[in-house]
Amino acid sequence: MTGRTGNGEGDSPYHRPVLVEEVVGLLVVESGGVYVDATLGGGGHAEAILRSLGPQGRVVGVDRDPEAIAHAADRLAAFRERFTAVQARFSELREALAAQGIDSVSGILFDLGVSSHQLDTPSRGFSFDRPGPLDFRMDSRSALTAADVVNTWSERDLAEVLWKYGEERRSRKIARAIVTARQRRRLETTADLADVVRSVTPAPHRAKTLARVFQAIRIVVNEELDELEKGLAAALDLLKPGGRLVVIAYHSLEDRIVKQFFKREEPHCICPPEQPVCTCGRPGRLRILTRKPVVASDEEVRQNPRARSARLRAAEKLSA
């Protein structure tokens, strides 16, 4: 892995960040605040945030992937004590920040999913068009791999995963084909799995079906939706009043979780307006800043096709 200093626009061959201006505009409320980039990746968003802050402003970058931590720490080394990289999962966010002496912050960013670097590294086995081991782990210390899922889970559980996390119509047929294939020989590589999926999918649907199957298994291996729920809850506790939460999702399952979380935390107070203090138990903790998700411009999508599916939602923490 090579270290990079970035080009000053938050860009990097490791990963090209999306909606950078929108992220900074919605996230940064205090130039001397402490901000968390909970999905550090290649450090592009973190660099843009750091550049927008004053000399007192700090960013703590969190990622579960040790390769991302090493790369971003190197790239952002010039920011010295204004930047700290920490390896942790969303579900460990509170403890990870507490270990840095931080219990409240001005803003938190989640740019979900995997980085281009993770997708493009064959040995990580994330991608159906790059031969590699059936791994799919963002953090290689995690126990469960994609090979464990496809070679040991029951046909019923596999079908459920493909349906629930891939929204895949041919979930049962594909699950049956996986079980039949593994009876002949264990599925070891991304190509083994892709061949099985192709064998039961009509040619015009193959690319989209493969993407859905790989997404579904990746979500399970990394417990992505559960992690997201826990991360959002932790973020809301960590934000100080007036602090901002910005989340970029790339598929409908994630975006739905974010949207529902924001709605749940919106005020639904039914106390009489003349009552000075809320007693109904529904005061709400978030003000939604984006009624509709922010999406990338045509120009950004042209330059970075990955931006096509990005949906950004932002909210502000209300005072107690």
Ligand SMILES: C[S@@+](CC[C@H](N)C(=O)[O-])C[C@H]1O[C@@H](n2cnc3c(N)ncnc32)[C@H](O)[C@@H]1O
């Ligand atoms: C889309 S990339 C972020 C790219 C980054 N914004 C940039 O500018 O380069 C998502 C990153 O989030 C990390 N990630 C995903 N789920 C995570 C979780 N539950 N806990 C910690 N990191 C996670 C991945 O390892 C990946 O590096």
